[in-house]
Amino acid sequence: MHLNPYMIIGSAIVGLLVGLTGAGGGALMTPMLILIFGVTPSSAISSDLVAAVLMRPFGAAVHLRKGTVNMRLVGFMVLGSVPMAFLGSYLLHVLGAGGAADQTNVEIALGSALLLGAAAMVIRYVLDRRSGQQRLGTITDVEVRPLRTIAIGAVGGLIVGLTSVGSGSLMIVLLLFVYPLIGANKLVGTDLTQAVPLTAAAALGALAFGHVVFAVTASVAIGSVPAVLIGSFLSSRAPDRFVRPVITFVIFASGLKYVGVPTTALGIILAAVAVGGLAFWLLRARPWEHRPAAAQASAGAPARAPVTVPSETHAGPGHADGPPGSDNRQPAAGID
Secondary structure, eight states: OOOHHHHHHHHHHHHHHHHHHHHHHHHHHHIIIITTTTHHHHHHHHHHHHHHHHHHHHHOOOOOHTOOHHHHHHHHHHHHHHHOOOOOHHHHHHHSSSSSHHHHHHHHHHHHHHHHHHHHHHHHHHHHHHHTTOOBBOOOGGOOHOOOOOOHHHHHHHHHHHHOOOHHHHHHHOOOHHHBBOEEEEEEEEHHHHHHHHHHHHHHHHHHHHHHOOHHHHHHHHHHHHHHHHHHHHGGOOOOHHHHHHHHHHHHHHHHHHTTTOOOHHHHHHHHHHHHHHHHHHHHHHHGOOOOOOHHHHHHHOOOOOOOOOOOOOOOOOOOSSSSSSSOOOOOTTTT
């Protein structure tokens, strides 16, 4: 078994993002294995699922200790996700066990899942901006909706078993739609925890039906496990408004590549999206308008109005200069 040091470094970067945001495991790890290291799609998906079984429990344990996990949500999601993950692994075996045509089917399915997740993230952001909705609820404020939660688990489990994508990126997006008052950071712990039995079921299916490359699995696990542990410790302070746009962009790029967009067209599309996103941020944030305010603040605040202090002549006995209850009057001269 030969370990790839560059694959370990790449897995560490992805593992850090998973620990910080709960998303990006399959959506980033599988494309990296296929596009950069030349692993076949079915082998990359199967190996990534097995490595995720070792990676995600560490992040889930940190959030369980912090109390940021809703176990009722986890339970209902697992009811739907675990059986469908086995089914997805079997479908992956049927679709991807043959030649080039079958591998193309797997790539198209993977790209469709990635584009769906990226589009859902963008739509959720736009809806939140229009409604002015603030995600400030705590994990204990959630009113669990069993049927919808089971349906989320079923859809996510099928996609995870088929593509290894969705245990983080797609599932957390679906949760944000059903439970809109909960902030994304509050859902990281719940998402990481529900992904443990989900990825375990999909990994068992991958071992039974898939094409696991243990050298790839070991390289991914060695890089991702310590990184996801660090990311989970930092997740409560994660700059979600910066990290999630980057993940969305990478998911979108990978999805376009898998559905068959040519390399030149892909570069043009990604450059246009990057420039458009930067222009949107500049128009919304207007960082140049904050500099004069900062300079004015550093120059000093305007003088405050003088505070009027009561005169001694208006103060009653015992209240002139001493503490309450003391008598500051001087004795008359010449009197013993």
